[in-house]
Amino acid sequence: MSEEKKTFGYYPGCELRNRVKGLDLSARRACRALGIRLKELKDWTCCGGLVPQVKDNYMGFLAPARILVEAHAQGFDELMTLCTFCFNTLRRAAFFLQGHAEARKRLELFLGVEGLPRVKVIHLLEVLRDHVGLDRLRESVQRPLKGLRVAPYYGCLLLRPAQEIKLDNPEAPTLIEVILEALGCEVTDFSSKTDCCGSYHIVTNGQVAGQCSDLILRSAVKSKADMLVAMCPLCQFNLDWRQKQTRTAPLPVVYFPQLLALALGEPVDTLGVAEPAATALSALGSPT
């Protein structure tokens, strides 16, 4: 077992400081249990939420570029994120800025820096796959999540665009599945795992977002899942919101790091799990 004591920069993002503290808390506990050292980026700012997709909008890259500059100044060459929005925005911005000299020149002038640094933006899933490894993860499990049927939901921004994100196959990903199986879960065959939840249409047209969420929920229920595991705070919000609105028998939605921390032996009441998932997970019993 290699004992590489690397410290990753950690960028939580706005949601993890407010509405979804459980995602931050459980990921920190899981990383501590696995010996992954995280150091939160000091004085972090908004990631920007989206990257521009037209040629002449350089200013849209300013928010993520500022974070990359800060991360480098604070000594990090790899920056870990959890929120899918932050991950997608920062990773795409880093990719774009490497390939566009004109954009780099303008942003350097605006930020008052000489040369934009190369900082690798990574996701917790990659840290588990590439730095911890599945074998060590399997050995670290204290409370195998036996008998728990989980629908693995990726959403859209975690994987796409594949040529920039390069995390997993955008059409038939398996990364979350193999990790969940290492934790002892049973993963269901869930056809809507890369579908869009309706995203920020929730702001302007809840019904549009709701229709998108419906398809995902129906598909997860059809796969006979006990719960759905989400990566993104907005996916979780939309799926929960839709279930409350339609008053269907709820399919609990948990964040991936909550299941991870639980399997690593962390007590369920320290992970910020919301109902009804908290009750379902409490039934799993104590670590062996």
Next chain:
Amino acid sequence: MSQVISLHRREEELIKEIAELSEQNFYACYQCGKCTSACPLTFAMDEPPHQILRFLQLGQAKRLIESRSPWACIGCLSCATYCPKGVDLARIMEALRTVHLRRLDAPFCYTQDDGERLSTLPQSALVAALRKVTW
């Protein structure tokens, strides 16, 4: 439903602007329709994704700038993932929105909302939704 389009009146200036902003080649599209079948939001659109490309090929851009489809697009990139010709339709949608914002008035589908509901929404959704109408 059939629609009559005058092929003699190509809106070249607009077409050029959309091609430059999006950096996409509309003429690569051979209308297989994979984008439309992959898109999760066609039900909220007046022009389905593959027809947007067809209209651009035919030089008809103004109707697309006034269409609600670019505002329904959320940039999930299902279309770009499944396109066999490598066309990134999400970039074309953003170019259409950009031209709309730069040339026309207020965005198509944004309405005033009560602050109380907005305060219950996730920050990421608010930031993303606002950015969509301000750049």
